[in-house]
Amino acid sequence: MYPFFLVLVYGIIFSGVSEFFFWDEFSSRFNFITVDYLVYTSEVIGNIRESYPINSIMLTILVASILIMFLLRQYLLRHTQGATTRFSNRLRHALQMLLVPALAYAFVTVSYSHITENRYLNELASNGVYNFFAAFRNNELDYQSYYITEDENKIWPHLHQLLQEDNSASISEGPEDFTRHIKADAPEKN
Numbered sequence: 001m002y003p004f005f006l007v008l009v010y011g012i013i014f015s016g017v018s019e020f021f022f023w024d025e026f027s028s029r030f031n032f033i034t035v036d037y038l039v040y041t042s043e044v045i046g047n048i049r050e051s052y053p054i055n056s057i058m059l060t061i062l063v064a065s066i067l068i069m070f071l072l073r074q075y076l077l078r079h080t081q082g083a084t085t086r087f088s089n090r091l092r093h094a095l096q097m098l099l100v101p102a103l104a105y106a107f108v109t110v111s112y113s114h115i116t117e118n119r120y121l122n123e124l125a126s127n128g129v130y131n132f133f134a135a136f137r138n139n140e141l142d143y144q145s146y147y148i149t150e151d152e153n154k155i156w157p158h159l160h161q162l163l164q165e166d167n168s169a170s171i172s173e174g175p176e177d178f179t180r181h182i183k184a185d186a187p188e189k190n
Helices: 002-026 032-039 041-051 054-071 073-080 087-107 119-125 128-138 152-163
Strands: 168-170 180-182
Touching (some): 032 041, 032 128, 054 073
Antiparallel strands (some): 168 180
């Protein structure tokens, strides 16, 4: 029982510390960037090792977890001594505990935390672990929220202007259409 409790406490503290550093870098709860980090693990772990004192952080989390387990050992011992319930009772309790996350997965969306137009307030109102699993499930990131964008009516004419050359002429001036006719200065080679 104690090893399971230690792993559980370590995981909770690790998640909180990870989210703190993620917020510091991205000003956001866990999102699709976190999911993407799991795909490119070797690059990300190398970057994290260069940026943060990982060994010290992990050791501190382990010490804090052991300390919490030590402080709660009497409570754990008192509530688990003589706990010889029947398997059917334990199974019923386990199914009840699994029902809550299953219902949350089915009926709760991240949009419930969007309570205002202010992105930071919405991020604070959300839950990082839930956001992580929602991002994993939905496989999307709100591009407009995380990257600087410009008005497309200004961008497309500017891009057309940047592509103008002496030996080319635009066939189409429409947005997102860069069809050009390029004339060679020299005769065509066979």
